[in-house]
Amino acid sequence: MKKILMLIALLCGALMLAGCGDKVDESKTPEQIREEIRNMDLDEIRAVIEDYQKAIEKKAAELKKEVDKLAAIPLTEQLGDEAGKLRDGIRDIKDSLEKLQANMAAYAEGLKK
Numbered sequence: 001m002k003k004i005l006m007l008i009a010l011l012c013g014a015l016m017l018a019g020c021g022d023k024v025d026e027s028k029t030p031e032q033i034r035e036e037i038r039n040m041d042l043d044e045i046r047a048v049i050e051d052y053q054k055a056i057e058k059k060a061a062e063l064k065k066e067v068d069k070l071a072a073i074p075l076t077e078q079l080g081d082e083a084g085k086l087r088d089g090i091r092d093i094k095d096s097l098e099k100l101q102a103n104m105a106a107y108a109e110g111l112k113k
Contacts, residue, residue: 063090
């Protein structure tokens with residue numbers, strides 16, 4: 001049951017992030033963003049950066065929540081399945097957060113130019 005609830009929570013988080021709009025896309029690479037920026041004006045770039053900031057804030061809150069859950073697990077159970085799944089989820093969230101931050105940095109770089 002816990003596995004199902006964890007999967008549902010992760011899927012809901014992914015759907016919330018996907019719901020942030022077309023402008024926030026983890027699958028884009030910084031190179032793709034640099035190409036995309038060539039066809040954008042300053043206001044559009046600023047709007048996308050703002051969307052990324054909001055998505056990063058949400059993702060950071062999600063990460064904190066999962067880290068707090070892991071910290072609440074007694075030390076004697078830290079090597080168990082539940083803690084392992086939480087660590088896997090935390091790793092996935094961190095990866096996602098890093099992608100969002102890299103993409104936002106690419107937009108910010110384009111804004112400077």
